[in-house]
Amino acid sequence: MEIRAIGCEPLQLKRVHMKDGHTIKVYRDTGGYLSLKKALTMTPADIIEEVKASALRGRGGAGFPTGMKWSFVPKDSPKEKYVVCNADESEPGSFKDRYLMERDPHSMIEGMIIAAYALGSSTGYIYTRGEYKYLIDIMDVALAEAREAGMLGKNIFGSEFSCDIHTHTGAGAYICGEETALLSSLEGYRGHPRMKPPFPAIEGLYASPTIVNNCETFTSIPQIIEMGGIPWRDLGTEKSGGTKLWSISGHVKKPGVYELPMGYADMEKFIMEDCGGMLRDDKKLKAVIPGGSSVYIMNAGQILGKNVTLDYEGLVAAGSMLGTGGMMVMDETVDVMDTTKNLTEFYKHESCGWCTPCREGTDWLVKIFDRIASGGGRPEDAQLMLDICDNIEGKSFCPLGDAAAWPIQSAIKQVPDDFKKWLHAKTDIYASNV
Amino acid sequence: MAAATPTSYTDKIVKTDEVAEFSPEIIDEMNMHVAKYPLERKRSALIPLLMLVQRERGWIDNPGVNFLARFLDLEVTDVWETATFYSMFNLRPVGRHHIQICKTLSCRIMGEPDITEHVCSRLGIHPGETTADGKFTVSMVECLGSCGTAPMMQIGFDYHEDLTIDKNDKRRDHQRTL
Amino acid sequence: MERLAPSTRRNTWLRYPVLRLLRRRRRNGTEVEAEKGATLIDVCRENENNIPAFCYYKDLAVQASCRMCLVRIDKMPKLQTSCTIKVTDGMAVTTASPEIEKAQRAMGEFLLVNHPLDCPVCDRGGECELQEVIFDWGDVEERFTERKNVAPEKYLSTIVANDPQRCILCKRCTRVCDEWMGEDAIEAGNRGSNTVIGTYGGWLDCSQCGNCIEVCPTGTLLDGVYRHETRPWELEQTISTDTYSSDGMQLSIGSRGGAVHRIVARDRYVNGLNGEFLDVKARFAHEFINHPTRLKTPMIRYTKGGKLIPATWDAAIQFVSDKLADYGSSVGVIASPRLTNESVFTLKRFATEVVKSNNFAVSDRFDISSVFDNLSVPLATHKDIRNAATILLIGGEPEEEQTYTAKQIRQAVRNGGAKLIVVNDTPIRLIAQASQFIHVNKNSYDAFALVLSDSATDDLAKKLGIELSEIETLSKTLGETEGDLIIMIGGDLPVEAQAAIASAAANYGSDKHSVSLLPLVPYNNSVGANDMADGKKSVLDVINGSKALLIGGSISEQPGTGISPQLLQNKEFVVVQELFETETTQYADVVFPAASFAEVDGTYTNNTGFVQRVRKAIDPIHQTKPDWMITSMIAKEMGVDFGYNLSTTAVFKAIADGVPAYAGLRYPDLKDESRPVQVKHKIGGSSNNAIDTLNTRVGSLPDNGEKNNVTPKVGHKLHRLTTMTSKTAQFHLLAHGNPKPENLLVAPLQQFELDGSPKQNLAEAVGAGDRSNPGGR
Ligand SMILES: Cc1cc2nc3c(=O)[nH]c(=O)nc-3n(C[C@H](O)[C@H](O)[C@H](O)COP(=O)(O)O)c2cc1C
Ligand code: SF4
Numbered sequence A: 001m002e003i004r005a006i007g008c009e010p011l012q013l014k015r016v017h018m019k020d021g022h023t024i025k026v027y028r029d030t031g032g033y034l035s036l037k038k039a040l041t042m043t044p045a046d047i048i049e050e051v052k053a054s055a056l057r058g059r060g061g062a063g064f065p066t067g068m069k070w071s072f073v074p075k076d077s078p079k080e081k082y083v084v085c086n087a088d089e090s091e092p093g094s095f096k097d098r099y100l101m102e103r104d105p106h107s108m109i110e111g112m113i114i115a116a117y118a119l120g121s122s123t124g125y126i127y128t129r130g131e132y133k134y135l136i137d138i139m140d141v142a143l144a145e146a147r148e149a150g151m152l153g154k155n156i157f158g159s160e161f162s163c164d165i166h167t168h169t170g171a172g173a174y175i176c177g178e179e180t181a182l183l184s185s186l187e188g189y190r191g192h193p194r195m196k197p198p199f200p201a202i203e204g205l206y207a208s209p210t211i212v213n214n215c216e217t218f219t220s221i222p223q224i225i226e227m228g229g230i231p232w233r234d235l236g237t238e239k240s241g242g243t244k245l246w247s248i249s250g251h252v253k254k255p256g257v258y259e260l261p262m263g264y265a266d267m268e269k270f271i272m273e274d275c276g277g278m279l280r281d282d283k284k285l286k287a288v289i290p291g292g293s294s295v296y297i298m299n300a301g302q303i304l305g306k307n308v309t310l311d312y313e314g315l316v317a318a319g320s321m322l323g324t325g326g327m328m329v330m331d332e333t334v335d336v337m338d339t340t341k342n343l344t345e346f347y348k349h350e351s352c353g354w355c356t357p358c359r360e361g362t363d364w365l366v367k368i369f370d371r372i373a374s375g376g377g378r379p380e381d382a383q384l385m386l387d388i389c390d391n392i393e394g395k396s397f398c399p400l401g402d403a404a405a406w407p408i409q410s411a412i413k414q415v416p417d418d419f420k421k422w423l424h425a426k427t428d429i430y431a432s433n434v
Numbered sequence B: 001m002a003a004a005t006p007t008s009y010t011d012k013i014v015k016t017d018e019v020a021e022f023s024p025e026i027i028d029e030m031n032m033h034v035a036k037y038p039l040e041r042k043r044s045a046l047i048p049l050l051m052l053v054q055r056e057r058g059w060i061d062n063p064g065v066n067f068l069a070r071f072l073d074l075e076v077t078d079v080w081e082t083a084t085f086y087s088m089f090n091l092r093p094v095g096r097h098h099i100q101i102c103k104t105l106s107c108r109i110m111g112e113p114d115i116t117e118h119v120c121s122r123l124g125i126h127p128g129e130t131t132a133d134g135k136f137t138v139s140m141v142e143c144l145g146s147c148g149t150a151p152m153m154q155i156g157f158d159y160h161e162d163l164t165i166d167k168n169d170k171r172r173d174h175q176r177t178l
Numbered sequence C: 001m002e003r004l005a006p007s008t009r010r011n012t013w014l015r016y017p018v019l020r021l022l023r024r025r026r027r028n029g030t031e032v033e034a035e036k037g038a039t040l041i042d043v044c045r046e047n048e049n050n051i052p053a054f055c056y057y058k059d060l061a062v063q064a065s066c067r068m069c070l071v072r073i074d075k076m077p078k079l080q081t082s083c084t085i086k087v088t089d090g091m092a093v094t095t096a097s098p099e100i101e102k103a104q105r106a107m108g109e110f111l112l113v114n115h116p117l118d119c120p121v122c123d124r125g126g127e128c129e130l131q132e133v134i135f136d137w138g139d140v141e142e143r144f145t146e147r148k149n150v151a152p153e154k155y156l157s158t159i160v161a162n163d164p165q166r167c168i169l170c171k172r173c174t175r176v177c178d179e180w181m182g183e184d185a186i187e188a189g190n191r192g193s194n195t196v197i198g199t200y201g202g203w204l205d206c207s208q209c210g211n212c213i214e215v216c217p218t219g220t221l222l223d224g225v226y227r228h229e230t231r232p233w234e235l236e237q238t239i240s241t242d243t244y245s246s247d248g249m250q251l252s253i254g255s256r257g258g259a260v261h262r263i264v265a266r267d268r269y270v271n272g273l274n275g276e277f278l279d280v281k282a283r284f285a286h287e288f289i290n291h292p293t294r295l296k297t298p299m300i301r302y303t304k305g306g307k308l309i310p311a312t313w314d315a316a317i318q319f320v321s322d323k324l325a326d327y328g329s330s331v332g333v334i335a336s337p338r339l340t341n342e343s344v345f346t347l348k349r350f351a352t353e354v355v356k357s358n359n360f361a362v363s364d365r366f367d368i369s370s371v372f373d374n375l376s377v378p379l380a381t382h383k384d385i386r387n388a389a390t391i392l393l394i395g396g397e398p399e400e401e402q403t404y405t406a407k408q409i410r411q412a413v414r415n416g417g418a419k420l421i422v423v424n425d426t427p428i429r430l431i432a433q434a435s436q437f438i439h440v441n442k443n444s445y446d447a448f449a450l451v452l453s454d455s456a457t458d459d460l461a462k463k464l465g466i467e468l469s470e471i472e473t474l475s476k477t478l479g480e481t482e483g484d485l486i487i488m489i490g491g492d493l494p495v496e497a498q499a500a501i502a503s504a505a506a507n508y509g510s511d512k513h514s515v516s517l518l519p520l521v522p523y524n525n526s527v528g529a530n531d532m533a534d535g536k537k538s539v540l541d542v543i544n545g546s547k548a549l550l551i552g553g554s555i556s557e558q559p560g561t562g563i564s565p566q567l568l569q570n571k572e573f574v575v576v577q578e579l580f581e582t583e584t585t586q587y588a589d590v591v592f593p594a595a596s597f598a599e600v601d602g603t604y605t606n607n608t609g610f611v612q613r614v615r616k617a618i619d620p621i622h623q624t625k626p627d628w629m630i631t632s633m634i635a636k637e638m639g640v641d642f643g644y645n646l647s648t649t650a651v652f653k654a655i656a657d658g659v660p661a662y663a664g665l666r667y668p669d670l671k672d673e674s675r676p677v678q679v680k681h682k683i684g685g686s687s688n689n690a691i692d693t694l695n696t697r698v699g700s701l702p703d704n705g706e707k708n709n710v711t712p713k714v715g716h717k718l719h720r721l722t723t724m725t726s727k728t729a730q731f732h733l734l735a736h737g738n739p740k741p742e743n744l745l746v747a748p749l750q751q752f753e754l755d756g757s758p759k760q761n762l763a764e765a766v767g768a769g770d771r772s773n774p775g776g777r
C-alpha cells in the first residue's frame, strides 16, 4: 500500500514515513507544537479569521466551511464548550484518518488544542470507532506525552489557557460518524441522530456548544496557523483550500492514501498513472465511486477523457461528489448490480432505525436485491427501486437515508446494462424522465 | 459483528440479581474512564465500560449488565438499549477467537468471498456460528477501514490485511495450537 | 417537482403573536393567526388542515421519526416535518398537494412493508391510527411482494401483551414511560429494521400503568386483560370517573351486553383532565364489576351466628325498617368515601332526618375536615400543577396513590422546569425529580408543620433529624419562586399537622407568586364525602355510641386507630350495603346488594375539588341497586320520603340546596368533562387550634429519631390486593411480584397459579414453542 503526496509537498503526510513519527520527540523536532505556541499569541477571533481565510472545508464528508462553523459558537455562553474530533471513519472506501492517527497523532492533538483555544473550550474528546482499538492505545500514549510536555493540562505554554483531551470509543455503528449521532453516543445513549436545529455549535454535547470536526480537518489547523490562511488556501483552489487526502482501493495497482492539492487535474491521470493503473492490465475500467460509498457511482465514460478535477466543484460537475475522498475503483469483472446490492446491505445494516423511510426502505431494497440475486428479477424492479429511493431521499431524518439512495439511483442510470441482465429486461428499465 | 440480536434471543435472557465482580485494577480502569466526563454525566462512560466488561467476560452477560447498571446508576434496560445498538457488543458468548471478515465493497471485489469460503470450510461452520470446541466464531462485518489493504479480517482486535488464502491458513494453524 | 395548479393548492399563511385565532378566506388559502412559538402541526390541525402523524404527541419530547407530517413551506428546501417547525410571521405553508400526498403515502407504504395486515384479528382494529390514515386515503396499492419480517406475539408482563410485528416505532410508549412515569421501563433495543420495543430480559417490571398501551397508535402493545374479548366498535363507550384514585381521572368504560369489557382513557372518547393517562388500577382492575361473587340479592341473617339467607327486596326493606325504627336515635350511620356524593349525602340525610341522630361518620383513613376547615388558599388543579414553578410535597407517595398528580409533577419538573421539594420520612421514588429532598425522621411531620406555621428552630431541626440549613435552602427556594407555588399534603400526616399546614399556606404567597394547596387524600371521593358530611363524627365514636348501624360500603381495618370490622361484633343490629361479602358483612344482620360505579349515575369530587360525573355504563347487575336508592327505600318505608323519585338529578339538586360549597350547581352543568367544575370550598375563617397539640406532641419526640432509608418498591400500594382489585386475576400475579413465565408466548395466567407458583407442566403443554425468527425484528 502506498502513502505519498503527489503534486505538492507532503503536508498532512509530512511525518508518516519518519521513524517514530508518532512520538512527541520527533513531532517537536520537526516543528510540532510551534503552531500552538503561535496561536496562543493570537486572539481567538484572529484564529477563526485565519481558518476562514484558508477556505478549509470539513473533511468529514459534508464539506462545510470550517471557519464558518467555528464562528457559530456563541462567544458569551456561560456553558462549558466542547471540541470533539470525529475519528469514527466508517465510510466504506475511506481509511485516511487511520493512518494520520497511527503515524502522526500529535498533529491532530495540536489542531484540537488550537481549536479549543479559539472557541474558549477546555475539554475535548476524540471519538474513535471501537474497532480501531490499537489507534486508541496510540492516541492515549500521545495524549499522555502531550500532558507530560505541558501541551495539555493547566496553563499551556505558560499562558492562561488550560485544556485537556480524552479518548472515547464507539462500538460498531456507522451512523455514529454523523455528528449528532456521535454526540448521543458520546453521552452513552443509542447512536441516534438528533434534530437540527439546534446545531451542535449551539447545543451539542450535554446541551452545550460543541464543535465536531473530522480528524483531517484538525490536522490541517496547525498548518494553517503556521503558513497563514491565504497561502494555505492557495495550495488548492479558491473555494476548496489546501490539500486533501484520498483513500484509493479496489482494482488499482497501487492502492493507498495520497495527498493531492485541491483541484488536482485530473481524475483519469490519478487513477491510471499515479495509482499505477488497473490492477489487471487486460481489464478495463468500469466504474468508480469517488468519495466513499455515500456518493453517486460514476461509469468509465464520465471519467475517461473528461478532465475531471479533484475538488468539491469538479466532482459535482462530473456528476458525483467528493465526500470523504474514499475512491473505490472497479474493473470490468465487477457486476455493478452486485456492488449496489453490497452497499445497500451496508446501509440497511447501519441504518439506526429511527426514521421510517430509511429503516423500512433499506430493508425493502435489500429484499428486492436478494430476490434479484437469486434469479427472480423483474423488469419493473428498476422503476420500483428508483421510486423507493426517491421516497427515502430528502425525507429521512438524517443524510444516511440519502446516502443509501444515491448509489442505487446512480447505478441504475449509469450502468443500466448490469441491471437489465438481472431484471430480464429487453427494453429500457426506467422512465428516463425521472 | 455480533449482529443485532433477534428478539427471541433477548427474551430468553433470564434476568438474575447476580452482579459481576471485578478486580480492583479493573475497577480503577473503569474509574479512569468515568473520570473523563463531567460528574453528572457518568452515563457517557457506558460504551467504554461495556467494552471492558466484554473484554473481561467475553460477552455482555447478565451479571455484567447488572454491574454496569449499579456502577453508573442506570436501569438495566438503559444498559440494554445502548448495548444492543452497537454491533461490536456480543450479546451471546463467542469463541475465543472472534474472526470478523469484512464484507463491504472493496474487500468484496478484492476476493472476500473466497476467503470466507475458505475460512468457513476449514472450520466447518457458517458465518455467525462458533466451532464446537468454542475456539472460533466467524462473523461477517461491515467496512473496517482497511479498503486499501483488502481483503481483510479482524481477529479479536488485530487487523489482518492483504489476505491471501495461503497466508490465512498459516495464521489459523498457528491459532489452532493456542 | 411540478408547480401546483392553484385550484388544488391549499395554503395557510401564519401570523403571530396574537393569541386569538383569526381566519379569513383568501382566494386560494386561509390566513390564520397563531400564538408565537406554536408548533406548526398544532396550528394546522386547529385550523382544519388535518396532517397525519404518528410520532408526534403533544407535550412529549419531539421525535420527528415517522416522517408522516411532511408539508411544504415556502422558501425552504425539501419537505419539512411540521412537528418540528415553530411558526414564524408570514410563513406560507402548503399542507396538501400531490407532492405532499405522494410523500405521505410513501411513508404509509414503508410502514406497511413489515406490518402484518391482520386487522381482522387485531384488538386495535377499528381504533388504530395507522389503519385510519391508510383507509382515509383509500386506493392503496401494495407494491411490496417480498417476505415480511416476522416475530411471534408474546407477553411483556402479566397484563401487557405485545405483537412486535405491528410496531411502527413511533416510540410514544418509551417516551410516555420515561416522561410521564419516570420509569424508563420500556425502551428500544437493537437497531435498523431489527429495532424492537422491549426490555432487558423481555419482561416488563414497572407499575404496569398501561399508558404505553393507551398511546400506542397500532395494535403492538395490547391490554392483556381485555385481549380478544370483543372488537372495539362493538363496545358502547361511557365516560365516567375513576373509582380508585382521588385524582378523579376521566375514563371510558367499554361495555357490551351488560358486561364491562375494558376501560381506556383514549382521547377520542374522553377529553378529561387526564388526557390519555390512567394507572394500573383504573385501567385494569375492573373485573370486579361483573365478577361472579358479586352479591346478587338482599340477604337476612335471622339469628346471630346463623347464615345469610337470600330475601326479596320488599321483605328485606320491611325487615330493616322495622328493626331500625325500634332503635331510633341509637342508630349510627357510616358511609364509605368510595360512594358517590349522592349516596353519602343520602346516608347523612338518613341519620339526621330519619333516625334523627348525629351519629354519622365517613370511614375514611383520616379526617380531612381539618384541612377544609382551615383552608387558607384555594385548591390547586392538575393543570396548575403542570404549570407550577415550585411544588412542595410534604409526606404522601403520589406515585403510588395519586398517580396522575405524580405524572403532573414529573412533567412540571421535566418539561416545565419546575422545582420539586420533597419532605418525607422515606426516600420515595419521586425524589429522583426533586431539586431538594428533606429526609425527616419518622413521625416527625408535626415538627415540620410547626416549622411552616411559625419558624425553624434548632430544636425543631433536631426533632426532624435535619440540618437547619436545609430549611434555609427551602425558604430561599420558596421566596424566590416566580410563578405558582403548590403545597401538597400527604394523607399520612397527622390530622393536626395537616390543619396547621392548610392554615399556614397563605403566608407563603407573595406578589411574585400565588399559593394553592392539594390534599393527597386516599379515596376517589374522600373530598366529596367530607363535603356531604358536615358535622360528622369519628368512626369509633359512631360505632361505640350506637346499638344499631347502617353502613354504606365496608369498614376496613385501620392499624393504630382501633378501627376494625370486629367492633361490629357486639352490635345488636347491623345493616350493610355492599358489592361483595367482606369482613364487615360477616357481622351484618342484613346485607343489601349495591350497584358498582359502572352501574350508577352520580358524582365524585376529586382532590382538586372538581365534581365530576359517574355514568351508568351497564344496568345494575342481578338485583343490585345504587346505594342512595337503597337508603332512600328504607327511609321511605320508615315514613320519610326524600322526594328523589328515583332520579339522580333530584338527589344532586338536594345536595346543591343543602351543601354550601355546591350551591347553585346543577347536574346537567357537569356534563362536559373538558370543562370541569370546581366546588367553592370556604377559604379563610380558619379555626386552627392545632398548634398547642402539635407543640405538646413534638415536645415528646426523641431527638435521635429514626428514618426510613429504603426506597419503596414500585407498585407496593398499587398492586395490593383489595376487595376490588383482587377480582382481576392478573392482580394476583402483580401482587406476587409479576413473575416472569417460562414461555412468553403463552398468557401468564395459564402458566401460574394465582399465588404466583408455576402450574406444573401446563406451560409447556400449551406452549407454541419458540417460533424461530429468521428476519429479525
Ligand atoms: C451517515 C453519516 C456518516 C458520517 N460519518 C463520518 C465519519 O465517519 N467521519 C467523519 O469525520 N464525518 C462523518 N460524517 C460527517 C459528520 O456528520 C460531520 O459532517 C463531520 O464530522 C463534520 O466535520 P468536518 O466539518 O470536519 O467535516 C458522517 C455523516 C453522515 C451523515
Ligand atoms: S436516515 Fe433515519 S433511520 Fe437512517 S440513520 Fe438517519 S435517522 Fe437513522
Ligand code: FES
Pocket: C052, C053, C054, C055, C056, C063, C064, C065, C066, C067, C068, C069, C070, C081, C082, C083, C084
Ligand atoms: S409527526 Fe412529524 S415526523 Fe412523526
